[in-house]
Amino acid sequence: MSEMTLQYAPTEESVATSYLDEGHTVLSWLLTTDHKRIAILYALSITAFFFIGGVAIGLVRLELISPTGWFMTSDEYNRAFTIHGIIMVWFFLVPSIPATMGNFVLPMMIGAPDVAFPRLNLLSWYLYLIGASFTVYVLLSGGVDTGWTFYPPFSSTYSHSSVVPAAIGVFVVGFSSIATGVNFMATVHLLRAPGMTWFRLPLFAWSMYVVSMVMVLATPVLAMSLLLICAERLFGLPIFDASVGGDPVLFQHLFWFYSHPAVYIMILPAMGVVSEVFACFARRRVFGYAFMVYALLTIGVVGFMVWGHHMFVAGQSPLANLIFSFLSFIVAVPSAIKVFNWTATLYRGQIGFEAPMLYALGFLGLFTIGGLTGLFLASVPIDIAATDSYFVVAHFHTIMVGGTVSAFMAGIHYWWPKVTGRRYHEFAAQLAAIAMFLGFNLTFIPQFIMGWLGMPRRYHFYPDVFQIWHVLSSGGAAMLAVAYLMPLGYLGWSLFNGDRAGDNPWGATGLEWQTPSPPPKRNFLRPPQVTSAPYQYHDIGRAREEVEQAPVEGRGDAR
Amino acid sequence: MNGSSGDHETLWRGPLLAWSALLALAAISLGSAYLPLGAGNVAVNLVIAVVMAAVLAIFLMDLRNGTTLVRIVASTGLFWMIFMFVLTFSDYLSRG
Incomplete structure (x- = not known):
């Protein structure tokens, strides 16, 4: 364990410079092993891909305004929706909250100066970039037309598009996920501050821990199934080709063994983010903390056993359909527990409607x-x-975009003052949040309806x-685009012109708020000591805003 | 690890031997495909796959020297593989 000795920033204020001032050259960023800078690198990368994927679906929605194209x-239409899916799933949604x-936040939340393996952390970003380069190549070479699911025999035999480069891109970026997962698991196990017991971990830290397990256990199966597609396509190995004894449904089993848990890779971190936000902006302890933890763990495990519901019409046996249907109903139970507990957390809270809460x-x-x-x-x-x-399309976008992207934006706004040391324009952010909610519903409620009608x-x-x-759906998509672009404007503005945020502008209790904003390189000026359970908001209440800067009691002793 | 050349040799020898063993087993697996063993081909290849997985876990992952926690974490992979096989076979073994 000697390699993981905790090293904190010196106690002298004069040398406790912000991580942003630890070097201003391009190389100081490209070679950094500071988890905070790597988070920024990831944020810039996934934002770029988010907008590339957004342009692709923007074209699709424009095309769909007319019933005859x-x-x-x-x-071209096939290639546009395929690249949208590939980019949004693997180059935005999967890494979105964990990698940024x-x-x-995770190391700071648990009182650690960095992740357990800082160089592996940087390597994971480079792996992301290598995978992303393949995807850019696919774009420049005309795209891929298989759908994001790469189903054979189309992907293995018939498609004339860039299937292999696309599969290799996803294969490589999968290792980025695995590296992040291994790192976070080791970090949570090994680098918790004194007093930070398992049941004092904030729910966001728990969500990172559970999602890391899912990433480590599921992603290798995706890598394997994509390699098999490449082997069949390049070398003619008869794995999924039914005409020579293979089974195309086998690919679907392997693919969904990863890709259904991938939905939980997207949504579990989102659950962690909103747990932090609800508690902070309702000034309430999270209702049923222990159940929230068990629900996360249950979703993580049972989420692996439901993949067959993607294959009810694929030739899967009726018995398997029955089993997967039953298990899919079961996995809804812990999710429902979480929804009820969030609602109970809000009940009788002193709710503030700042942008993260919206x-x-x-x-x-x-x-x-x-x-x-x-x-x-x-x-x-x-x-x-x-x-x-379209009912299915609307369903999974409601989870993956309505859920994950809403939580991603909540987290960006919640931790923005910590990351940058600046406040953003609150009213503009509230407008963007409302526009996103309305735009999302205008986009996808029509899709639910037309899907139910048979589109x-x-x-x-x-x-x-x-x-x-x-037409309604495309109008909603335009509104969503505005809602996504607005934060680029006001957050970018705040970087240079925003008011100084102070160390803890929300009066939050997490350890990450008990350190300067932006934090020093090693996060804390001296080792934090945790003395109580998380979310002790009852004692503080909203009145704290009026006695600005009163110390937050009980949650840590970092400063 | 103190960085001496002897330690580096020790560090690399095990994984190199394991890697060599894996390559040899892959070659045997490939060669066995050309033997007319009938259903025996599947059995031989499954045995080889199990040996390869054991070599990976014990030597490359170094579980023989791992702590209990590391062994528990590694064993979850086995459980998850069981999930995958059992539920996949719930389809294959019950098709009409």
Whole structure:
């Protein structure tokens, strides 16, 4: 353990410079092993890919305004929605919260000066970049048309697009996920501050721990299944080709063994973020903390056993359909526990409607809708009717975008003062949060409706009767685009012109708030000592805002 | 680790031997595919796969020297593989 000796910043204020001032050259960033700087590198990278993926789906939504298509061929349409899916899933959603907020906040939350393996952390970002380079190559070479799921035999035999480079890009970025997962697990196990027992961990730290397990256990299976696709496509190995004894459904088993837990890789961190935000902005202890922890663990484990609900119409046996349907209903239970506990946390709280809270409330509503519509799809007869319809598209976007992106934005706004030391323009942020919620619903409620009426996904020619829903949905997408672009403006402005935030502008109790903003390189000026459970907001209440800068008692002793 | 050349040799020898063993087992697996063993081919390849997994876990992952916690974490991989196989076979073994 000698390699993991805790080293904190010196106690002299004069040398406790911010991590942002630890070097201003490009090399000082590219070679950094500081978890906070790596988080910034990740944030910049995934933001770039978020907007590339956004442009792709913007084109798709424009195309769908007309029922006969108007500027894309069918092949171009296939490539546009495929690149949107690949980029958004693997280059934005999967790394979004863990690689940015997890990297920045997790070590501080548990009282550590860095992650357990700082160089592995930097390597994970470079792996992300290498995988991303393959994806950029795919874009420049005309794209890939298999859908983000790479189903054979189309991907292995028939497609003439850049399947192998796309698969290699995803394969490589998977190792970035694994590296982050290993690092976070070791960090939580080994680098907790004195007094930070397991049941004093903030729920965001728990969510990072659970999601790390899922990333480490699931991602290798994705890597294996994509390699098999490449082997079949490049060398003709008969693995999934039914004409020579292979089984295409086997790919779906392997792919969804990763890709359903991948939904939890996206949503578990989001659950962690909103748990922090609800407690802080309702000035309440999280209701049922222990149950929240057990629910995270249960989702992490049971989430691995439900993948077959993606295959109810793929030729899977009726017995397997029954088993996977039952297990899919089971996994809704811990999710429901969390929704009820968040609601109970808000009950009789001193609620403030600052932007992080608005985003978190948006998460709560959208995650509930996404979860309940998931129950529809867990039911075999309903799923058979709704498979490959816009109902499915709306369902998973409600979880992955309505849920995860709302929480991502909540976290960005919540920790922005800590990351930058600056305040953002609160009213502009509140407007963006409201615009995102309205834009999201305008985009996807029409998709739920037209999907239920029978509109299939992945077609750009469709009956006229669906046009009104597509036009509404495209209008919502435009509103969403504005809501996503607004933070670039006011957050960018705040970097240079925002008011100084102070160390703890929200009066939050987490250890990460008991250190300067922006934090010093080793996070704390001296080793923190944890003396109580998290979320002791009852004692502080909202009145604390009026006695500005009163010390936050009981949660740590870092300064 | 004090960085002496002897230590470095010790550090590399085990993984190199394990890697060599894995390559040899891969070659045997490939070669066995050309033997007309019928259903025996599957059995031979499954045995080779189990030996390869054991070499990986014991020598490359160094679980023989791992702490209890590390062994527990590693063993979760085995449990998860069981989940995968059991539920996948709930499909394959019950198809009409």
